[in-house]
Amino acid sequence: MTARLIDGKTAAEAVRAGVAAEVARLSAAHGLVPGLAVVLVGDDPASAAYVRSKGKQTVAAGMRSFEHRLPATATQDEVLSVVAQLNADPSVHGILVQLPVPKQIDPHAVILAIDPMKDVDGLHPLSAGLLASGLPGLVPCTPLGCLYMAKTVHASLAGMEAVVVGRSNLVGKPVAQLLLRENATVTIAHSQTRDLPAVCRRADLLVAAVGKPGFIRGDWIKPGATVIDVGINRVPTADGKGRLTGDVAFEEAVQVAGAVTPVPGGVGLMTVAFLLVNTVRAACAAAGLPAPKI
Numbered sequence: 001m002t003a004r005l006i007d008g009k010t011a012a013e014a015v016r017a018g019v020a021a022e023v024a025r026l027s028a029a030h031g032l033v034p035g036l037a038v039v040l041v042g043d044d045p046a047s048a049a050y051v052r053s054k055g056k057q058t059v060a061a062g063m064r065s066f067e068h069r070l071p072a073t074a075t076q077d078e079v080l081s082v083v084a085q086l087n088a089d090p091s092v093h094g095i096l097v098q099l100p101v102p103k104q105i106d107p108h109a110v111i112l113a114i115d116p117m118k119d120v121d122g123l124h125p126l127s128a129g130l131l132a133s134g135l136p137g138l139v140p141c142t143p144l145g146c147l148y149m150a151k152t153v154h155a156s157l158a159g160m161e162a163v164v165v166g167r168s169n170l171v172g173k174p175v176a177q178l179l180l181r182e183n184a185t186v187t188i189a190h191s192q193t194r195d196l197p198a199v200c201r202r203a204d205l206l207v208a209a210v211g212k213p214g215f216i217r218g219d220w221i222k223p224g225a226t227v228i229d230v231g232i233n234r235v236p237t238a239d240g241k242g243r244l245t246g247d248v249a250f251e252e253a254v255q256v257a258g259a260v261t262p263v264p265g266g267v268g269l270m271t272v273a274f275l276l277v278n279t280v281r282a283a284c285a286a287a288g289l290p291a292p293k294i
């Protein structure tokens with residue numbers, strides 16, 4: 001059997017088209033133009049590329065894009081002062097501080113400083129708490145993308161055995177919360193999980209967010225399972241350019257799984273699309289308008 005590919009390009013285009021239509025409506029009916037500010041500290045080339053692509057897509061959807069670049073030597077106070085300025089700016093509806101930040105800066109302090117109304121990354125403890133409590137709030141973009149892709153395969157996730165490998169605040173934990181909200185039976189595995197291959201083999205839906213290239217092997221996958229590969233790992237190649245690969249051994253997985261997301265061209269594209277969605281949601285909430293239907 002060869003697994004069905006869950007195409008992130010098509011799915012992300014569909015989400016972005018919905019965003020653009022909603023932005024056009026908000027601008028015509030309410031003069032509201034959603035704005036997204038991205039803060040990049042340091043000059044990590046991968047982060048810089050990601051920030052550029054977000055900026056382009058934000059503008060393409062009819063929204064405003066703001067970029068703030070600080071040197072790798074920036075102090076925590078300097079970062080906090082940029083965040084304070086963005087919190088106070090009414091044309092900025094979403095703030096994302098690209099992670100990781102250089103080691104002299106405490107990421108928790110920066111995240112806590114973001115106005116929760118503008119927390120489009122869904123990383124503020126208030127956003128995390130709302131999600132855990134089953135209340136409406138801003139949800140991290142990558143987990144929203146994972147859920148969207150799973151739902152292109154399964155109309156309902158109720159009662160499914162879901163295993164999430166990874167427990168970060170950015171991916172693993174919020175993915176698990178979203179799956180729970182969809183009534184899946186959720187297991188969260190991590191570096192201390194005993195017999196991880198056996199735990200993974202239970203999964204009808206397997207989400208890999210580990211950060212290790214090709215870590216999940218084909219024989220860890222239940223035949224016919226849906227596999228969502230969140231990993232973005234750059235591995236060296238002979239030509240020196242390097243290539244992106246996921247946390248799942250893709251060539252093995254396609255032999256066993258029912259459906260699988262590719263890397264690149266999978267979850268990463270959905271992350272950026274849902275960042276735009278969250279920015280529109282934040283803009284509507286700030287303007288006292290009902291939540292948009294995207």
Ligand SMILES: NC(=O)C1=CN([C@@H]2O[C@H](COP(=O)(O)OP(=O)(O)OC[C@H]3O[C@@H](n4cnc5c(N)ncnc54)[C@H](OP(=O)(O)O)[C@@H]3O)[C@@H](O)[C@H]2O)C=CC1
Binds near residue numbers: 171172
């Ligand atoms: N596609 C996208 O849009 C995005 C992709 N990513 C990518 O997703 C991956 C994960 O990111 P992130 O969650 O931020 O990473 P973190 O490093 O924060 O978390 C990794 C998780 O994997 C677990 N882990 C590490 N080694 C093992 C092991 N041997 N067995 C089982 N579990 C293990 C860790 O467990 P423990 O907690 O016990 O240490 C941890 O919970 C990365 O490749 C990242 O680049 C991230 C964000 C967005």
Ligand SMILES: Nc1nc(=O)c2c([nH]1)NC[C@@H]1CN(c3ccc(C(=O)N[C@@H](CCC(=O)O)C(=O)O)cc3)C=[N+]21
Binds near residue numbers: 232
């Ligand atoms: N505060 C914060 N929020 C994040 O959401 C966040 C972050 N920091 N730091 C880094 C990770 C990583 N991440 C990616 C998003 C999109 C792609 C993406 O668009 N990938 C495409 C193209 C990749 C390429 O070709 O370079 C793909 O997979 O096809 C990748 C990775 C978000 N992250």
